[in-house]
Structures are given as structure tokens and as C-alpha cells.
Amino acid sequence: MLELVHLQVLSAALFSIGLYGVLARRSAVLVLISIELMLNAVNVNLIGLGAFADRPAESRVFGQILAIFVITISAAELGLAFAIILKLFRSRGSVNTDELNLMKW
Amino acid sequence: MTIQLLAFYAAAAVAIVGAMGVVLVPNVVVAGILLLATLLAIAGVFLVVFAEFLALTQVLIYGGAVTIVTLFAIMLTRTGELRVHLDNRQKPLAALVALGAFVLLSAAFLASEIPTRAAATSVATVGSAGGSTGFEYLGEALFTRWAVPFEIASLVLLVALIGAVILTRNGTPRDRA
Numbered sequence: 001m002l003e004l005v006h007l008q009v010l011s012a013a014l015f016s017i018g019l020y021g022v023l024a025r026r027s028a029v030l031v032l033i034s035i036e037l038m039l040n041a042v043n044v045n046l047i048g049l050g051a052f053a054d055r056p057a058e059s060r061v062f063g064q065i066l067a068i069f070v071i072t073i074s075a076a077e078l079g080l081a082f083a084i085i086l087k088l089f090r091s092r093g094s095v096n097t098d099e100l101n102l103m104k105w
Numbered sequence: 106m107t108i109q110l111l112a113f114y115a116a117a118a119v120a121i122v123g124a125m126g127v128v129l130v131p132n133v134v135v136a137g138i139l140l141l142a143t144l145l146a147i148a149g150v151f152l153v154v155f156a157e158f159l160a161l162t163q164v165l166i167y168g169g170a171v172t173i174v175t176l177f178a179i180m181l182t183r184t185g186e187l188r189v190h191l192d193n194r195q196k197p198l199a200a201l202v203a204l205g206a207f208v209l210l211s212a213a214f215l216a217s218e219i220p221t222r223a224a225a226t227s228v229a230t231v232g233s234a235g236g237s238t239g240f241e242y243l244g245e246a247l248f249t250r251w252a253v254p255f256e257i258a259s260l261v262l263l264v265a266l267i268g269a270v271i272l273t274r275n276g277t278p279r280d281r282a
Binding site: 001002004005006007008009010011012013014015016017018019020021023024025026027029030032033034036037040043044048049050052053054058061064065067068069071072073075076077078080082084085086087089095097098 | 273
């Protein structure tokens with residue numbers, strides 16, 4: 001039988017894989033893709049809790065509503081982040097995170 | 106072994122293998138395509154636990170928009186041209202941290218004692234007097250109790266959109282005037 005723990009472990013796995021990507025990748029585009037993976041892991045967790053938590057229906061719908069807000073914010077974040085990356089590529093010719101030391105002191 | 110569990114395992118396997126591919130493959134375009142596969146598999150997981158609206162949203166926004174934008178960003182920034190240097194030096198440390206995070210999170214989830222139902226149920230099957238679907242229930246909650254956050258979210262999207270357009274314009278506004 002499918003249980004909440006199954007979804008939570010899947011969520012933990014996706015989150016850790018995304019974390020590895022954020023830490024190990026050099027290109028800012030690939031770092032952003034990994035962040036999208038982490039956000040999706042959070043959504044899996046939220047929806048799993050919404051579907052399984054032993055609560056009245058009024059509060060169980062919150063899981064899905066929070067997931068909708070996560071999707072909205074991540075779409076906004078993605079658009080802005082890619083705009084910044086494009087701008088960066090035009091001015092510096094590279095989007096590698098270890099070469100972006102403009103604000104280093 | 107129910108059909109629900111089988112469907113979940115299939116979708117979860119595709120999601121995890123795809124996600125590993127996204128962070129490990131040396132070709133960035135392949136990474137973008139694998140991201141699409143992962144996100145669609147996650148939509149499958151949503152369907153298994155009766156979150157139909159979220160599954161559709163996932164396919165539309167992540168499967169459609171996010172993947173296309175990502176592929177455009179990969180092409181416009183020529184990320185794939187230096188394949189040898191795609192990963193940085195702290196790779197072993199990153200693997201260690203990610204593994205630690207997975208073990209810690211899984212242990213926390215296994216130890217948690219959240220009261221749960223025996224089976225996943227759609228939000229529509231409880232509390233409403235029949236004839237109502239998950240869509241109706243979700244829409245009612247979103248536009249009554251959550252109406253103000255919903256409107257704020259739309260404002261955030263608008264501001265982000267305008268900000269992205271202004272950021273990517275060439276030169277300063279004075280040059281164009």
C-alpha cells in the first residue's frame with residue numbers, strides 16, 4: 001500500500017540530487033536547473049502531506065494550494081534568474097559561478 | 106502490491122534516474138531533456154495521489170514553459186562548449202553533503218509521527234456532498250480563503266516579468282531615448 005513515507009523518501013532523494021547539482025555544477029544555468037529540482041522535491045512533499053494527512057478536507061487542500069504558490073514563485077524566479085544570467089553572459093562572456101567574482105572584496 | 110503502488114514506483118524510478126542524469130551528464134542539452142523527463146514523472150506522482158490539477162499544472166508550466174526557457178538559456182549562453190569544465194573542484198565534497206542530506210531527511214521522515222490516513226484520498230471525496238471534483242474544491246479554496254495571497258502572487262509574476270524585460274534590454278535607457 002502506498003504510504004506517506006514513500007512520497008517523503010522520493011522527495012528527500014530529489015532534494016539531495018538537486019543539492020548535489022547546486023554544489024557541484026559550475027555553470028549558473030545548470031545550478032538553476034538543480035534548484036528547480038529541489039523546488040519540485042518540496043512540491044512532492046507538500047502534495048504527499050495534503051493527500052495523506054489525517055485532517056478535515058478544508059485543511060488538507062492547503063498542501064495543493066501551497067504547491068501552487070511554490071510553482072508560481074519558482075516561475076517568477078526562473079524568469080528573473082535567466083534574465084540576470086543572459087545579462088551576465090553579455091557583459092562577462094561566461095556564466096561559470098567560480099569566475100563571477102565581481103562583488104568579491 | 107496495488108496498482109497505485111506500482112504506478113508510484115514506476116514514476117518515482119523515472120524521476121530519480123532522470124534527476125541523477127540532470128546533475129551528472131556531461132552534455133547540457135541532454136541534461137535539459139532529462140529535466141523534462143523528470144518533471145513529467147513528478148506529474149505522474151501527483152496523479153497517483155489524486156492531485157489532478159497539480160499534475161496538469163506541472164505538465165503545462167514545468168513540462169512546457171520551464172524546459173523551453175532552460176533550453177533557450179543553454180543555447181544563448183553557450184554553456185555546452187566547455188564540456189570538460191562542467192563540474193567544479195568541490196565535486197566529492199558536494200556528493201558527500203548530498204548523501205548526508207538524503208540520509209538525514211529520510212531518517213527524519215521515517216521517525217516522524219504525523220497522523221496519516223491509510224490511503225491517499227482526493228480532497229473531493231471528503232467533506233463535500235458528492236458530485237464535486239478535486240478541481241472544484243481546490244478552486245473554491247483558492248478563490249475564497251486564499252484569494253489575497255493569490256492576487257499577490259499574480260502581482261509578483263507581473264513584477265518579475267517586467268523586471269526580466271528591463272534587465273535584458275540592450276544598453277541604458279538613456280541610449281535609447
